[in-house]
Amino acid sequence: MMQARSWLGAALLFLALPFAAQAQSETGAGVPEALRGAWFAGECTDPEAMLLVTARAAARVEAEAPSRLFRFRQLRSAAGWTIGTGGGAEAPRLMLRPGGEAGAAGLETAEPEAKLRDDRLPGETELASWRRCPAPPVALAALHGEGAAFLAALEHLEAGCGSGTPGACAAAIVAQADVSGDGVLTVAELARLLRGAAWLAAVEGGATQDAVAISLGAGSLAGILSARLLMESLDYDGDGRISAGELTQDRVGFATAPGTAAGRPLRLDGVAEGAGMLRGLMEGLANWR
Numbered sequence: 001m002m003q004a005r006s007w008l009g010a011a012l013l014f015l016a017l018p019f020a021a022q023a024q025s026e027t028g029a030g031v032p033e034a035l036r037g038a039w040f041a042g043e044c045t046d047p048e049a050m051l052l053v054t055a056r057a058a059a060r061v062e063a064e065a066p067s068r069l070f071r072f073r074q075l076r077s078a079a080g081w082t083i084g085t086g087g088g089a090e091a092p093r094l095m096l097r098p099g100g101e102a103g104a105a106g107l108e109t110a111e112p113e114a115k116l117r118d119d120r121l122p123g124e125t126e127l128a129s130w131r132r133c134p135a136p137p138v139a140l141a142a143l144h145g146e147g148a149a150f151l152a153a154l155e156h157l158e159a160g161c162g163s164g165t166p167g168a169c170a171a172a173i174v175a176q177a178d179v180s181g182d183g184v185l186t187v188a189e190l191a192r193l194l195r196g197a198a199w200l201a202a203v204e205g206g207a208t209q210d211a212v213a214i215s216l217g218a219g220s221l222a223g224i225l226s227a228r229l230l231m232e233s234l235d236y237d238g239d240g241r242i243s244a245g246e247l248t249q250d251r252v253g254f255a256t257a258p259g260t261a262a263g264r265p266l267r268l269d270g271v272a273e274g275a276g277m278l279r280g281l282m283e284g285l286a287n288w289r
């Protein structure tokens, strides 16, 4: 039950130190689109690992080994590689390029050690091969689908919340979380958002695939409870739905964030449990500097 108590508290913790721009053939467009999406290692019927790549992030989940989350603060290209560098003291790097065992349609990656100099990449670093699978195993899709969606949605949130446009942050949250497309959020849609956050927290925390499953199992119930709390706390007109207007209620200063390039990893400090989560997410995104 540790997970049940800790997952929400630990959710949304891929925070980062202030971003220091280093101009060196940086690619502002994110990871090339051809390299994004879900990749698998081993046979498609029973993959050993999965790699989810978005514009500015990658999540590797394995059956036996700890998972790993990269949130790229800097992306550059060199010698055919796209090289993403994460934040924090460790500044982990992930290198990606087309190729590997699956040929031109495949993906090859390297995770160089921290001490390896940028001009010596990839050096002796072991390369990993990934392939596309026409239909990922159902169990994997069930386990990682919402998390993958959340990871991608996060970049849209960051783009909306960093724009400095009044209401853009709340609108981005509603737009990303609104599955039914009616422009307002229900308990189920909030719970899905929280489950996605729980997945990301588990992957970021280095969980194995089994541990991700356990933490999601515990988090599902907590997610529904938290979503109900959120609803009661933010649904001012009591219609059982949360609108962008209700999200921004009493938060006139939230849109004062300076502009930033779309999709940069921003600070998500201040994200609290339960009812404070969405507010905290919004404020953390908006006030990251």
Ligand SMILES: [Ca+2]
Binding pocket: 178, 179, 180, 181, 182, 183, 184, 185, 186, 189
């Ligand atoms: Ca809806």
